[in-house]
Every structure is written in C-alpha cells, then in structure tokens.
Amino acid sequence: MPVYNMEIPGNDAALISAQRAGLVACSHCGRVYPPGTESCGRCGSGLDPDGRKSLQGVWAWLAAGILVYLPANIYPMLRTNTLLDSSESTIVGGAIELFHHGAYAVAAIVFVASILIPIGKFLAIGYLAMSLGRRSRMSVHHRHMLFEVVEFIGRWSMIDVFVVAILSALVHLGSVANVNPGIAAVSFALSVAFTMLSAQSLDPRLIWDADEEDR
Amino acid sequence: MTEPSPADPIVRPARRGPMSRLSPVWLVPILALAVSLGIAWQSYAERGVLIEIAFPSASGVAAEKTELKYREVSVGLVETVSFSDDLSEVIVAVRVDRKLAPYMDEDARFWVVRPEVSAQGISGLNTVLSGVYIEGSWDSEAGTAQTAFAGLARAPLADPTRKGTAIQLSARDGNSIVAGAPILYRGIPVGAVEAPELTDTGDGVIIRGFVEAPHDRNLSTNTRFWDISGVSVSLGPGGVSLDFSSVASLVQGGISFDTMVAGGEAVEQGQVFPLYANQAAARASLLDDPSLDSLKVLAVFDGSIGGLSEGAIVRFRGVQVGAVENVAMIASDQSGRKVVQLHATLAINPARLGLGEGAGPEDGLNFLRDYVAQGLRVRLATASLLSGQLVVDLVELPEAEAAEVTMTEDKLPQLPTVEADVADLNATAEGVFQRINNLPVEELLASLQSLIDSANTIVAADETRALVPGINATMAELQTLVPDLKATLAKTEATLEEARKITAGLRESGATENVNKVFSSAAAAADAVEIAVAELPKLTARLNTLAARTENVLSAYDDSSRLITNALSTLRDISEAADALRTLARTLQRNPNSLLMGR
Structure with a gap:
C-alpha cells in the first residue's frame, strides 16, 4: 500500500488526487473508496465522484439567490412612519437619497454592500462554476483566491439586513416614529444566505481537478 | 495476531435513475421562484385602482406623499399631480384601495383638507404638521365605479356618510348668511348652511342646509326657520334690549328653527322652507297655514292711497287678518268721465277671522257678506304718525249706507269702502x-x-x-x-x-x-x-x-x-x-x- 506523504510541502510531484488514483474520496472525512460507491462508510456522507451534484448545488443556490435578489431591489427595504409622514425606501432609492443629501460615504457603503458585492458575488460564483468544465485564463491560484474572497465577504453582505433589523427593533416610538422592515429585507437576507450556500456548495477540489485535467 | 484492519466498507453501487443525476437543491430556486411569483402576483392583484380627481388648485398636494382619507383612515396615495390638457385644472391621480373602489360612484366627493380658521373655530389643524390630505366621502352603497372625479374647492356641508336631512331655505336675499353658518335648535348647533344661491329666476335666494340626525326628527312641515344673524336692538317699556345669539352667528349669521305647532308631516330630503326675518315673524307665520288658500278681496279707493304699500296689514277690530297683496291703478269710465281708481287686493286669512282652522276662502267670503250687510266697510287708517304708513281697517259702521259684496269681472269679490277720516x-x-x-x-x-x-x-x-x-x-x-x-x-x-x-x-x-x-x-x-x-x-x-x-x-x-x-x-x-x-x-x-x- 503506497504511502502518500501529504504533510510534506513542496513535494507535490508525489501527490496525486483521489480522482487521479481512480478512487472516490469522501469530501467530508477524506476516506477514499472505489468508484461507484454511493456513500462514505465511515462518516455516512454521500460520495460525489465527479462533483456533478456539487456543481448542481452551486447553480441551484445561485439561481435562488438571484431570484430573490430581484424583489429585494424592487420592494421597499424600510418603511418609516413618523408623526408627519410615512415613507418607504428601496435599496437603490435609499442610496440615491443619501447621495443627494450629501452623505457620500454612507451612500457609497450602502451601494457597495448592497449592490456591488451581491452582484459581484453572483458573477464570481457563476464564473467559477462555469470555469470548472473548461480551460480558464485565470490561474488556479487566482481562482482559489477569488473563491476565498467570495466565501469571506459573504457574511458581510448581511450588513444591510442588520441595519434594518436593529433600526426596526430600536425605533418603536409609538405614533412618533416607527421603522418596519419591508419585503425587500427578507428577500435580501435570503439572497445573501442563498449566495453563501452556493459558495459553500462549490467544492474547491473541482478547481484542482479542472486544473489537473489541463495538464 | 492479525493486524487491525478497517472494517470493510459497505459498498453500494450508485443507483442509476433519471432523477439521481439531479440534486434536490434545485427545489430551492424553484421554491424561490414560486414565492417570488406569488408575491409579485399578490402585489399586482392587490394594487389599488387609479382614479383621477380634478381640482381647481392643489396647493400642498404632493405626489407619493399626500394621502386620500376616508373617515380619517388612509385609503390611497397620490401617485402623480399633473395638469389637464388646457391647464385649467390640476389632475391628481390617486391609487386607492381596491376594496373601496366600487363605492366611488357618482356621489363620491373629494376635497383637500387644509387648516382653516373661521368664525366657528379652527379646523384641519392636524394638517399643519402632516401636510394636507385629500378627504373623500361617499355613501355606503356600491355603484358604478368611476375613475374620473371633479374635486370640490372646499369641504362640502353635508357629508353623505352622516345621517340627517337636507333642507332648502328660500329667502328674499342672502345678505346676512355666510357659508357654514350654523343652524341652531334651541341654541345648539345641529347643522349648517351653504352659501346662498340665487334662484333660477333671480327673484330670491335658496340656501341649502343640512340638519344632522337625530335632531332632524324635530323637523316637520310646521317647522319655521328664522334668521338670527347680527344684533337686534329693541326699544321697549323695559328699556333698550340688545340681543344676539352667539359671536359666530354675529359674524357669519345663523339660522334657528323651531316646530311651534305639533302635527306637521314628516319632511323629505331637500324640503323647501321659507326663511323668516326673526322669530316673531316666524311665529306670526304659523297662523297662515300655507295649505289653506287666502281669501282675495278687492277694495277700490277714490282718493290718494299714498302710504299704502304691498304687505301692509289688514286689520279687523285691531287684529291682523291679512295683508295687502297688490296695489294697482285702474282707469275707468264713470258716466262719461274718466276716473282713475286705486284697486287694492287684500289677502285675508279666513282662519284669522275667527272661523277656526280649516276655514276656506268660501267660508271667509260668506262671513264678510254677512258682515258687510251689517255695515262692514273698508277704510284706510294711519298706522304710524311718523312713517305715514297706511293700514286697511275693516270697520263696522252700522249707520253707513247699505252696500253688499259685489263680484268684479275678474271674479274678485269687492268690498265697499268708505272715505278715510284722514281727509x-x-x-x-x-x-x-x-x-x-x-x-x-x-x-x-x-x-x-x-x-x-x-x-x-x-x-x-x-x-x-x-x-x-x-x-x-x-x-x-x-x-x-x-x-x-x-x-x-x-x-x-x-x-x-x-x-x-x-x-x-x-x-x-x-x-x-x-x-x-x-x-x-x-x-x-x-x-x-x-x-x-x-x-x-x-x-x-x-x-x-x-x-x-x-x-x-x-x-x-x-x-x-x-x-x-x-x-x-x-x-x-x-x-x-x-x-x-x-x-x-x-x-x-x-x-x-x-x-x-x-x-
């Protein structure tokens, strides 16, 4: 039984992946099985030899994320009732309003966190998922970096939702002022959650596999 | 000693099926799509109906801000504010609640509520802070829904949602009545009137009013309305008395009513009542039952009747029994000589002659016939030394020459006259x-x-x-x-x-x-x-x-x-x-x- 020393860095010539060895590795515990095995005998998780299911998950969550991102932008995020009037603001509308009021920094934060990042994430995940099956101009390293960034930044997209949640919890002053979350708040939270799940579904090993196929 | 070896894995071959290649995660976007479509459809279905209201001016009305309220509850929001094609009106498009749309039929009325300071007080104060809103009012019966309405310049008097009776008051002029003047019943405001309007013929004014329920049950055909506007100063044995009802009625006028005699019939919506100048006149008018015709008689005078005007009273034993309806000059030939005579038509209320309620003109005429045989004559007398006003007296002169009631060509009974003592x-x-x-x-x-x-x-x-x-x-x-x-x-x-x-x-x-x-x-x-x-x-x-x-x-x-x-x-x-x-x-x-x- 050959011993693969995976602990020694810089020894990648000796490393081969399970796929290359003609085996199926459990993505959860690392045990390898002969191809065709349905589930891991050690930890019980399902085996996915060519990452097809993983990729399907990525696309499915991404689609769901994009779907709920639409109402998040169409419907109002915040419903503000004050003594004088009531107003509803959407994400884009709020950012534009802030910009008009001269709060450029805040407007920029809202714009980046609520529009640029989610859309960038959609694009990044979509690009990564698409690049798995074919040659890519971007190096493996850069694709890994992109994947890490997407995973890291995902949680920060919830900043809008947090603001809405905190505001509506704090500002309940009876008839004087009230802040209620709109439909968009729920949609946006769902969208962020779906995108995160999409990023998590992406099995990074597939990037290696695609890379190895290139060689 | 055998080397410990991992348990043999249970190797189950992957099942092959058409669905096995599909991840169940695909359910999530399908669900999301379904929910999104559901929300979209719901919000489209619940989207209100767009109605257009034309206002002469829409000061303070702002798109996406001004609300349409019905009974102080927001039922719509102004979407756009634009002009009509000829720029003569402001068209306010309001998105109203779908459920309420059917009720907005031809009786729906809309007006802009603004803060208003009037003699009666301040209204619409809440709009000072919140901005104006459009108030709508319609009845509780759904009719043919309309989408275009004409807005009112000011709040209407009668709110169709409030119960009550609409009345019309006919008066000679509308001098003392201002729109919004209160209708008082025993000093309590129970309604209000709108601005007086000229009648079609222009010979008087009509004042539309509204008496709120339940006070409208005090109305009957025997109800009399009178003007309590302004100040009345009267000089009597008790000295000078200054009389006015309330400051509001002093400034914008007011109308009071009372049903002085029981037994009237119920009033209909829009019933017309005469408006009397004061309570005394209203009370006096009770004696002339409008349902009974007055007896018209003619009195011909030879001399001057300067000072006798239409409306001058006709007295019998010092009590008013009628009024002079008309004074005319008629030229006629008498034994070949042109003679000008003055014809005064007297309207006499038979009931006032002591013949009791329900006495008709015929009874009155018979009564006068009997009395003329006994010496009843028509004579002019001075009502007041200062004004020179004349009154018509029905005097009893038993020693007078015999005379009788004659019928003129116009079928008017003519009463004999005697020379006034004035000459x-x-x-x-x-x-x-x-x-x-x-x-x-x-x-x-x-x-x-x-x-x-x-x-x-x-x-x-x-x-x-x-x-x-x-x-x-x-x-x-x-x-x-x-x-x-x-x-x-x-x-x-x-x-x-x-x-x-x-x-x-x-x-x-x-x-x-x-x-x-x-x-x-x-x-x-x-x-x-x-x-x-x-x-x-x-x-x-x-x-x-x-x-x-x-x-x-x-x-x-x-x-x-x-x-x-x-x-x-x-x-x-x-x-x-x-x-x-x-x-x-x-x-x-x-x-x-x-x-x-x-x-």
Missing part, C-alpha cells in the same frame, strides 16, 4: 285755525287805544277837573269796556280750548300728511296773535298812566266815596285784565306751539 280732519283743523285767524283782535285793540286816548284827553283837559259827571261818564264807558274785554278774553280762551281739542284729536287719529298744513296755519295764527299781543304792554302802560291820573283826579274829589270805590274797582279790573293779557302774551311768545300742544 276730513285736515278741513276741520284748518277751519279752526281760520277762525282763530279771523278773530277781531286788531280792531279791538285799535278801538281800545282810541278809547284810552280820548279818555286821556278828557282827563288831561282842565275842564274835566270841573266835570265830575264827565268823569262819571268816562267811568261808565270804562265799565262797559271791561266786560267787553273779559268777553274777548273768554272767547280767545274758548278758541284756544277748541284748538287744543282738535289738536288732541289730530294727535290721536294722526294724519301726518295734513299735519304740516295744520302746523303752518297754526303758525300763521300764532303769528297774528303775537303781533297783536305785542301791542298789549303798551296798552297796559297806557292803562296804568290813565289809572294813575284818574287816581290823581279822584284824590281831588274825595268827597264822593262811592264814585271812588267804583273807579278803584274798575281800575283793578283793568289792571287784572292787563295782567292776564301780559301772561298770555308771554306764554305765546315763549311757546308758540302751546297753542297746538295744549299746555
């Missing part, structure tokens, strides 16, 4: 003053003076001293003069008394028209009296000198005591007469009108 009075008063004027005061004074002159000459002459019989004769002459003087005074006094009586009569019957003439002749008479009287002091002075001289003469002849006593008493009489004349003269000079006033 005779003038002649009588003038005659009296003529007689005063004709009194021979001047001749009397002239003869008196010549007498005294001759007496003076006689007394002054030396031979008189030797002529006691001459003095005796003079005394006798003087003695005859004194009763004459007394008679003259008595006559003057009687005349004055007569004048006083006449003027008293004049004051009572009072004919202003003639009073001026009377006054002028009285003044002329008084002037004549005054001129005559001016001579009186001279006369008295002369009488005094005469007396003094006579005394001197008599002192020389003190032997004849009887003569002296006689002469002295005569002199006292003369002196008394002179005093009386002086007093009269002074009184007349100070107060010439005492001739008329009698004091």
Whole structure:
C-alpha cells in the first residue's frame, strides 16, 4: 500500500488526487473508496465522484439567490412612519437619497454592500462554476483566491439586513416614529444566505481537478 | 495476531435513475421562484385602482406623499399631480384601495383638507404638521365605479356618510348668511348652511342646509326657520334690549328653527322652507297655514292711497287678518268721465277671522257678506304718525249706507269702502285755525287805544277837573269796556280750548300728511296773535298812566266815596285784565306751539 506523504510541502510531484488514483474520496472525512460507491462508510456522507451534484448545488443556490435578489431591489427595504409622514425606501432609492443629501460615504457603503458585492458575488460564483468544465485564463491560484474572497465577504453582505433589523427593533416610538422592515429585507437576507450556500456548495477540489485535467 | 484492519466498507453501487443525476437543491430556486411569483402576483392583484380627481388648485398636494382619507383612515396615495390638457385644472391621480373602489360612484366627493380658521373655530389643524390630505366621502352603497372625479374647492356641508336631512331655505336675499353658518335648535348647533344661491329666476335666494340626525326628527312641515344673524336692538317699556345669539352667528349669521305647532308631516330630503326675518315673524307665520288658500278681496279707493304699500296689514277690530297683496291703478269710465281708481287686493286669512282652522276662502267670503250687510266697510287708517304708513281697517259702521259684496269681472269679490277720516280732519283743523285767524283782535285793540286816548284827553283837559259827571261818564264807558274785554278774553280762551281739542284729536287719529298744513296755519295764527299781543304792554302802560291820573283826579274829589270805590274797582279790573293779557302774551311768545300742544 503506497504511502502518500501529504504533510510534506513542496513535494507535490508525489501527490496525486483521489480522482487521479481512480478512487472516490469522501469530501467530508477524506476516506477514499472505489468508484461507484454511493456513500462514505465511515462518516455516512454521500460520495460525489465527479462533483456533478456539487456543481448542481452551486447553480441551484445561485439561481435562488438571484431570484430573490430581484424583489429585494424592487420592494421597499424600510418603511418609516413618523408623526408627519410615512415613507418607504428601496435599496437603490435609499442610496440615491443619501447621495443627494450629501452623505457620500454612507451612500457609497450602502451601494457597495448592497449592490456591488451581491452582484459581484453572483458573477464570481457563476464564473467559477462555469470555469470548472473548461480551460480558464485565470490561474488556479487566482481562482482559489477569488473563491476565498467570495466565501469571506459573504457574511458581510448581511450588513444591510442588520441595519434594518436593529433600526426596526430600536425605533418603536409609538405614533412618533416607527421603522418596519419591508419585503425587500427578507428577500435580501435570503439572497445573501442563498449566495453563501452556493459558495459553500462549490467544492474547491473541482478547481484542482479542472486544473489537473489541463495538464 | 492479525493486524487491525478497517472494517470493510459497505459498498453500494450508485443507483442509476433519471432523477439521481439531479440534486434536490434545485427545489430551492424553484421554491424561490414560486414565492417570488406569488408575491409579485399578490402585489399586482392587490394594487389599488387609479382614479383621477380634478381640482381647481392643489396647493400642498404632493405626489407619493399626500394621502386620500376616508373617515380619517388612509385609503390611497397620490401617485402623480399633473395638469389637464388646457391647464385649467390640476389632475391628481390617486391609487386607492381596491376594496373601496366600487363605492366611488357618482356621489363620491373629494376635497383637500387644509387648516382653516373661521368664525366657528379652527379646523384641519392636524394638517399643519402632516401636510394636507385629500378627504373623500361617499355613501355606503356600491355603484358604478368611476375613475374620473371633479374635486370640490372646499369641504362640502353635508357629508353623505352622516345621517340627517337636507333642507332648502328660500329667502328674499342672502345678505346676512355666510357659508357654514350654523343652524341652531334651541341654541345648539345641529347643522349648517351653504352659501346662498340665487334662484333660477333671480327673484330670491335658496340656501341649502343640512340638519344632522337625530335632531332632524324635530323637523316637520310646521317647522319655521328664522334668521338670527347680527344684533337686534329693541326699544321697549323695559328699556333698550340688545340681543344676539352667539359671536359666530354675529359674524357669519345663523339660522334657528323651531316646530311651534305639533302635527306637521314628516319632511323629505331637500324640503323647501321659507326663511323668516326673526322669530316673531316666524311665529306670526304659523297662523297662515300655507295649505289653506287666502281669501282675495278687492277694495277700490277714490282718493290718494299714498302710504299704502304691498304687505301692509289688514286689520279687523285691531287684529291682523291679512295683508295687502297688490296695489294697482285702474282707469275707468264713470258716466262719461274718466276716473282713475286705486284697486287694492287684500289677502285675508279666513282662519284669522275667527272661523277656526280649516276655514276656506268660501267660508271667509260668506262671513264678510254677512258682515258687510251689517255695515262692514273698508277704510284706510294711519298706522304710524311718523312713517305715514297706511293700514286697511275693516270697520263696522252700522249707520253707513247699505252696500253688499259685489263680484268684479275678474271674479274678485269687492268690498265697499268708505272715505278715510284722514281727509276730513285736515278741513276741520284748518277751519279752526281760520277762525282763530279771523278773530277781531286788531280792531279791538285799535278801538281800545282810541278809547284810552280820548279818555286821556278828557282827563288831561282842565275842564274835566270841573266835570265830575264827565268823569262819571268816562267811568261808565270804562265799565262797559271791561266786560267787553273779559268777553274777548273768554272767547280767545274758548278758541284756544277748541284748538287744543282738535289738536288732541289730530294727535290721536294722526294724519301726518295734513299735519304740516295744520302746523303752518297754526303758525300763521300764532303769528297774528303775537303781533297783536305785542301791542298789549303798551296798552297796559297806557292803562296804568290813565289809572294813575284818574287816581290823581279822584284824590281831588274825595268827597264822593262811592264814585271812588267804583273807579278803584274798575281800575283793578283793568289792571287784572292787563295782567292776564301780559301772561298770555308771554306764554305765546315763549311757546308758540302751546297753542297746538295744549299746555
């Protein structure tokens, strides 16, 4: 039984992946099985030899994320009732309003966190998922970096939702002022959650596999 | 010893099936799509109906901000504010609740609520902070929904959602009533009126009003409305009384009503009521039941009826029984001579003649026929000395010539008339003053003076001293003069008394028209009296000198005591007469009108 020393860095010539060895590795515990095995005998998780299911998950969550991102932008995020009037603001509308009021920094934060990042994430995940099956101009390293960034930044997209949640919890002053979350708040939270799940579904090993196929 | 080896994995071959290649995660986007579509469909389905309201001006109405409220609950939001094609109106597009849209039929009304300060108070104060809103009002029955409406410039008076009765008041003019003036019932506001509008014919105004439930149950066909606007000042035995209802009614007018007689019928929506000038008029009007026709009779007068106007009252034994409806001049031929007669049409309320409720014109006519046979005549009388207003009196003159009610060509019964006493009075008063004027005061004074002159000459002459019989004769002459003087005074006094009586009569019957003439002749008479009287002091002075001289003469002849006593008493009489004349003269000079006033 050959011993693969995976602990020694810089020894990648000796490393081969399970796929290359003609085996199926459990993505959860690392045990390898002969191809065709349905589930891991050690930890019980399902085996996915060519990452097809993983990729399907990525696309499915991404689609769901994009779907709920639409109402998040169409419907109002915040419903503000004050003594004088009531107003509803959407994400884009709020950012534009802030910009008009001269709060450029805040407007920029809202714009980046609520529009640029989610859309960038959609694009990044979509690009990564698409690049798995074919040659890519971007190096493996850069694709890994992109994947890490997407995973890291995902949680920060919830900043809008947090603001809405905190505001509506704090500002309940009876008839004087009230802040209620709109439909968009729920949609946006769902969208962020779906995108995160999409990023998590992406099995990074597939990037290696695609890379190895290139060689 | 066997090396521990991992348990043999259970190797199960992957099942092959059409669904096995699909990840169940695909359910998530499908679900998300379904939910999103559901939300989209729901919000589309629940999207309100867009209605357009045209306002003359829309100050304060802002798109996406101004709300449409119904009973103070927001039911819509203004979407756009634009102009009509000819820029004459502002079109406000409002997205209203789908559930309420069917109720917005042709009776829906919309107006902009703004803060308003009026005599009744401040309204719409909440809009100062929140901005204006559009108030809608419609009834609770769904009709054919409309999408285009004309907005009102101001809040309507009658809110169709409030129960009550709409009324219309007809008045001669709308001077004192301002839109929003309250309708009061026993001092409590129970409704309001809109601005008065001219009737189509322009001969009056109609004031639309609204009496809220449940106070509208106090309305009946017997209800009378009267104006309580402004201040009424009345001068009565209790002094001056100033009367006004409330500050609001002072500023914008007000209308009060009361149902003074029970038994009226229920009113309908939009019932027309007359508006009376004051409560007294409203009360008086109760006696004319509008359902009963009044009896129209004609009275023809030959003389002038200046001062008789339409609406002048018709009295029978001092009680108003009707009014003059019409005064016309009719030319006719009478035995070949053109004669102009004045025709006054009198509207007499039969119920007021004591015939009881429900008496019709026929009953009234029969009653008048009987009375005319007994001597009932129509006569003009002066209602007031100051205004010269005439009234028509139905007087009973049993000694009058027999007459009866005749029917004219127009089927109007004609009542016989008699000459007003107004005309005779003038002649009588003038005659009296003529007689005063004709009194021979001047001749009397002239003869008196010549007498005294001759007496003076006689007394002054030396031979008189030797002529006691001459003095005796003079005394006798003087003695005859004194009763004459007394008679003259008595006559003057009687005349004055007569004048006083006449003027008293004049004051009572009072004919202003003639009073001026009377006054002028009285003044002329008084002037004549005054001129005559001016001579009186001279006369008295002369009488005094005469007396003094006579005394001197008599002192020389003190032997004849009887003569002296006689002469002295005569002199006292003369002196008394002179005093009386002086007093009269002074009184007349100070107060010439005492001739008329009698004091």
